[in-house]
Amino acid sequence: MTLPTVGIVGAGQLARMMYQAAIPLEIPVRLLAVRDEDGAALIARDVMIGQADSLDDLRAFAATCDIVTFDHELVEPEHLRTLESEGVVLRPGAMTASVVVDKRDQRAAMQRIGAPTPAHREVATTDEIAAFAREHGWPIVLKAARGGYDGRGVWICADVTSAGDVFALMQGRPLLVEAFVRIESEFAVQVARRPAGEMVAYPAVDTVQRDGAFHESIAPSSVPHARAQEAAAIAMRIADAIGCVGMLAVEFFLADGHLLTNELAARPHNSAHYTIEGCVTSQFENHMRAVSDLPLGSTALTAPFVATVNAFGPKDGSDPADTLADALSVEGAHVHLYGKPPRSGRKLGHVTVTGEDRGDVLNRARTAANILMRGQGAT
Amino acid sequence: MTLPTVGIVGAGQLARMMYQAAIPLEIPVRLLAVRDEDGAALIARDVMIGQADSLDDLRAFAATCDIVTFDHELVEPEHLRTLESEGVVLRPGAMTASVVVDKRDQRAAMQRIGAPTPAHREVATTDEIAAFAREHGWPIVLKAARGGYDGRGVWICADVTSAGDVFALMQGRPLLVEAFVRIESEFAVQVARRPAGEMVAYPAVDTVQRDGAFHESIAPSSVPHARAQEAAAIAMRIADAIGCVGMLAVEFFLADGHLLTNELAARPHNSAHYTIEGCVTSQFENHMRAVSDLPLGSTALTAPFVATVNAFGPKDGSDPADTLADALSVEGAHVHLYGKPPRSGRKLGHVTVTGEDRGDVLNRARTAANILMRGQGAT
Numbered sequence: 001m002t003l004p005t006v007g008i009v010g011a012g013q014l015a016r017m018m019y020q021a022a023i024p025l026e027i028p029v030r031l032l033a034v035r036d037e038d039g040a041a042l043i044a045r046d047v048m049i050g051q052a053d054s055l056d057d058l059r060a061f062a063a064t065c066d067i068v069t070f071d072h073e074l075v076e077p078e079h080l081r082t083l084e085s086e087g088v089v090l091r092p093g094a095m096t097a098s099v100v101v102d103k104r105d106q107r108a109a110m111q112r113i114g115a116p117t118p119a120h121r122e123v124a125t126t127d128e129i130a131a132f133a134r135e136h137g138w139p140i141v142l143k144a145a146r147g148g149y150d151g152r153g154v155w156i157c158a159d160v161t162s163a164g165d166v167f168a169l170m171q172g173r174p175l176l177v178e179a180f181v182r183i184e185s186e187f188a189v190q191v192a193r194r195p196a197g198e199m200v201a202y203p204a205v206d207t208v209q210r211d212g213a214f215h216e217s218i219a220p221s222s223v224p225h226a227r228a229q230e231a232a233a234i235a236m237r238i239a240d241a242i243g244c245v246g247m248l249a250v251e252f253f254l255a256d257g258h259l260l261t262n263e264l265a266a267r268p269h270n271s272a273h274y275t276i277e278g279c280v281t282s283q284f285e286n287h288m289r290a291v292s293d294l295p296l297g298s299t300a301l302t303a304p305f306v307a308t309v310n311a312f313g314p315k316d317g318s319d320p321a322d323t324l325a326d327a328l329s330v331e332g333a334h335v336h337l338y339g340k341p342p343r344s345g346r347k348l349g350h351v352t353v354t355g356e357d358r359g360d361v362l363n364r365a366r367t368a369a370n371i372l373m374r375g376q377g378a379t
Numbered sequence: 380m381t382l383p384t385v386g387i388v389g390a391g392q393l394a395r396m397m398y399q400a401a402i403p404l405e406i407p408v409r410l411l412a413v414r415d416e417d418g419a420a421l422i423a424r425d426v427m428i429g430q431a432d433s434l435d436d437l438r439a440f441a442a443t444c445d446i447v448t449f450d451h452e453l454v455e456p457e458h459l460r461t462l463e464s465e466g467v468v469l470r471p472g473a474m475t476a477s478v479v480v481d482k483r484d485q486r487a488a489m490q491r492i493g494a495p496t497p498a499h500r501e502v503a504t505t506d507e508i509a510a511f512a513r514e515h516g517w518p519i520v521l522k523a524a525r526g527g528y529d530g531r532g533v534w535i536c537a538d539v540t541s542a543g544d545v546f547a548l549m550q551g552r553p554l555l556v557e558a559f560v561r562i563e564s565e566f567a568v569q570v571a572r573r574p575a576g577e578m579v580a581y582p583a584v585d586t587v588q589r590d591g592a593f594h595e596s597i598a599p600s601s602v603p604h605a606r607a608q609e610a611a612a613i614a615m616r617i618a619d620a621i622g623c624v625g626m627l628a629v630e631f632f633l634a635d636g637h638l639l640t641n642e643l644a645a646r647p648h649n650s651a652h653y654t655i656e657g658c659v660t661s662q663f664e665n666h667m668r669a670v671s672d673l674p675l676g677s678t679a680l681t682a683p684f685v686a687t688v689n690a691f692g693p694k695d696g697s698d699p700a701d702t703l704a705d706a707l708s709v710e711g712a713h714v715h716l717y718g719k720p721p722r723s724g725r726k727l728g729h730v731t732v733t734g735e736d737r738g739d740v741l742n743r744a745r746t747a748a749n750i751l752m753r754g755q756g757a758t
Contacts, residue, residue: 003700016402023399023422024715025707026700043402043424280711280733295708302681302733321382321405328404329674332659336403354659354681 003027006291007061009052010071011038013338013347014268014284017276018071019044021284027292032061039339040071055079062088069246069291070267073101091195091245091291092266099242100266103145103176113237115261118253119179129163129177136179142166145174154212156180185254186262187221188271189228189235192286192296195245199236200286202279202299204228207251207271213347214270216309218362219278219301223254230259238264247272247287270310270350275299277334277352278306303354307365311337313346314375320348326371327351333368348372382406385670386440388431389450390417392717392726393647393663396655397450398423400663406671411440418718419450434458441467448625448670449646452480470574470624470670471645478621479645482524482555492616494640497632498558508542508556515558521545524553533591535559564633565641566600567650568607568614571665571675574624578615579665581658581678583607586630586650592726593649595688597741598657598680602633609638617643626651626666649689649729654678656713656731657685682733686744690728692721693754699727705750706730712747727751 003026008015011033019040022029032050033041041047048064050057052075062068067089080094090097099105110117119136122145123129133140142163144153157163166175186209190202204221207214221228235250242248242264249269251262272283281289281297289296311320319342320327327335330353337349349372353365382405387394390412398419401408411429412420420426427443429436431454441447446468459473469476478484489496498515501524502508512519521542523532536542545554565588569581583600586593600607614629621627621643628648630641651662660668660676668675690699698721699706706714709732716728728751732744 003703020399020402023395024713025703026716026718041424045420045422045424045426047424289707294704297707298711300711324382324404325673328668328676332677332679334403334659337405339405 003292004066005030005064006288007032007065007068008040008071009058009061009068009075011040011044011047012071013039013340015040015071016043016338017273017282017284017336018069018268018288021282022288025285025288025292025294027288030061030065032057037341042339053079055082058083059086059088067091067291069287070097073097073265073267077101093243093245096242096244096266100264101146103143103263104174106264107176109238109242109264110234110261113234113241115234115238116259117261118181121177123175123177126160126164126167129157130160132177132179133160139180141178141180143176143178144170145176147173152212181253181255181260183253183255184257185221185223186251187223187228187231187254188217188249188251188269189231190247190249190269190272190275190283191232191235191239191244192247192283192290192299193236193239193244194290194296195293197240198296199239200296200299201232201236202272202275202283203301204231204252205271205274214310216307216362216365217271217274218308218358219274219306227254227259234259234261242266246290247283270347273336273350274306274308274352276336277354278302278308303361304356305358305361306352306354307358307361308350308352309362309365309369310347311349311351311369311372313342313344313348314373315344316375317342317344318376320372322376323371323374327368330364330368330371333364335368335372382671383445384409384443385667386411386444386447387419387450388437388440388447388454389413390419390423390426391450392418392719394419394450395422395717396652396661396663396715397448397647397667400661401667404664404667404671404673406667409440409444411436416720421718432458434461437462438465438467446470446670448666449476452476452644452646456480472622472624475621475623475645479643480525482522482642483553485643486555488617488621488643489613489640492613492620494613494617495638496640497560500556502554502556505539505543505546508536509539511556511558512539518559520557520559522555522557523549524555526552531591560632560634560639562632562634563636564600564602565630566602566607566610566633567596567628567630567648568610569626569628569648569651569654569662570611570614570618570623571626571662571669571678572615572618572623573669573675574672576619577675578618579675579678580611580615581651581654581662582680583610583631584650584653593689595686595741595744596650596653597687597737598653598685606633606638613638613640621645625669626662649726652715652729653685653687653731655715656733657681657687682740683735684737684740685731685733686737686740687729687731688741688744688748689726690716690730690748690751692723692725692727693752694723695754696721696723697755699751701755702750702753706747709743709747709750712743714747714751 077098456477584598
């Protein structure tokens with residue numbers, strides 16, 4: 001018996017790592033790639049070329065798969081609803097996608113299940129922002145309701161003037177204002193959920209953003225155990241509430257000792273890349289198991305500490321593969337390159353190190369990642 | 380910079396697991412498969428169809444790769460010598476292949492570096508066997524010098540009559556006679572070696588054969604530490620002596636407290652499949668690193684104990700994929716299926732479990748493997 005074919009819309013690094021996880025389980029995978037040279041398309045046997053924003057392409061792709069899942073959140077929810085109405089099995093489905101694609105709907109879902117969030121409000125004028133700031137103080141955070149990613153679409157504004165600049169930039173697209181939170185720490189919890197609701201949660205993991213983009217993670221999180229437990233419970237309630245199938249990542253802040261729920265992603269997430277070596281079952285394997293409706297695997301850590309550091313394209317535009325040999329010389333460094341053309345500042349890979357000491361694993365992962373990022377000229 | 384393309388001759392499970400290991404390192408891999416449906420061909424992007432015993436096919440394949448390595452040992456050493464003389468980079472090379480393909484040459488290499496072996500001799504007549512048995516006693520072990528694999532080509536003979544039957548069967552093909560060793564335990568050591576000689580050895584691992592075929596492994600080996608160290612030193616001396624590049628597996632017996640060297644395989648080996656989850660760097664990753672001349676990774680265990688149990692095709696001819704869901708329900712079971720058509724008794728996959736307790740990990744790995752082998756009818 002052959003398992004159902006899982007189609008992945010998009011062929012970036014998430015699809016590439018899902019593909020790797022599917023091989024040992026004999027889960028047949030088919031990709032919808034934009035180009036033959038997309039990171040995941042480079043290594044996969046069964047690739048269709050097409051556009052994720054074309055309903056025709058999505059329909060043609062889905063017709064050749066049993067289950068459809070996603071490398072990214074760029075598919076129009078309206079297209080997803082159409083496909084579902086035509087009988088396509090989407091995991092996650094259109095309802096989940098419509099929530100995560102819009103930060104207003106994310107916030108609404110969090111409030112519905114009683115998850116604490118920063119104070120927030122949809123705003124259409126600078127007057128409304130000024131009113132919000134009178135209640136919650138300056139600075140405030142403005143977020144594009146849609147299309148934000150890796151720090152894009154988030155602005156911290158100290159006054160009405162800078163908020164007005166964001167309005168001008170956004171040209172009427174919907175904005176959310178949020179209270180600026182003085183964060184003690186930032187962490188994430190990921191959940192894998194099967195169609196009938198069976199779930200597993202991963203350990204809370206500390207995350208570090210830099211310039212708004214995910215930069216590094218260390219597991220387990222150093223937040224108090226009770227807060228980590230609370231976060232896991234919230235993440236699972238959200239997964240249920242939005243009917244997520246597959247991986248859900250939930251980002252949290254700790255502020256003043258209290259938990260605040262930040263953002264959601266209904267897919268494998270950078271904050272859990274550490275699970276490839278750091279947990280018994282990686283987020284990619286559990287995503288493929290969940291969407292294939294197979295039993296989920298253990299999320300236990302494989303070592304006392306696990307650090308993951310992203311590698312971005314060197315400033316000189318050279319390829320991290322040029323310095324791969326040196327990076328592999330770092331003891332225990334697990335290097336993951338994404339098969340993407342190099343470009344300065346582009347996320348091209350990550351490094352994970354597991355071990356007994358928190359500082360040591362972080363140090364080794366950073367050392368190897370820095371080697372990948374140093375460019376050809378430096379030594 | 381793109382890394383050199385590694386061509387793999389053969390597309391079985393070893394190629395499939397090498398392919399997985401190559402993805403995160405962006406090592407481009409090309410396969411020479413017999414059929415489009417070979418286990419590794421099913422999941423690889425870049426596949427050429429051809430015969431490993433055809434010099435023309437090998438030559439055409441090699442012309443499109445920078446480095447050529449192997450999924451199996453079925454290539455004629457004469458072809459390999461020809462390819463090398465034409466400038467093809469083979470890793471391992473023709474010299475290594477010519478040694479491992481013939482048990483007489485394996486024994487000679489072992490003796491050259493002073494590795495202890497069972498008493499042995501090439502024999503051409505039953506009289507010579509009788510003479511050997513007068514020295515070393517009955518039973519004796521007869522081995523086909525070439526073409527043996529997974530217990531095929533090995534016979535234990537209690538007397539001259541049964542030895543004569545083997546001669547008749549072998550129709551003049553070369554035979555080796557060996558003293559029958561009362562084995563206390565059987566274990567293996569694997570070494571990864573780079574072109575210039577840099578090497579790492581994996582921990583000794585206990586191995587269990589059943590019906591002559593590799594059945595299960597548990598690491599670390601329970602043989603005395605000094606014997607394990609001695610075995611690692613022997614394995615590294617052999618790797619040097621035969622100029623192996625890539626993985627070398629060396630099987631050992633412990634008999635009467637002494638070490639005896641059994642057989643060699645110059646490729647990733649079933650006895651080290653446990654390294655995928657059980658060591659910091661798997662044998663497949665270190666094979667790809669070694670043949671690509673990249674620094675080798677740590678071979679440290681990731682847990683106190685690691686058990687791997689093979690899954691063979693169920694008696695009813697059904698597919699282990701049919702019972703995959705139940706196997707995945709076993710706590711911590713890492714299931715690896717090879718993408719091969721099911722056939723009763725055929726090696727179709729393996730299961731690995733890591734943990735704190737030797738008995739517990741073995742028990743869980745056996746439970747999951749037994750589920751994969753139970754067939755459709757049973758429950």
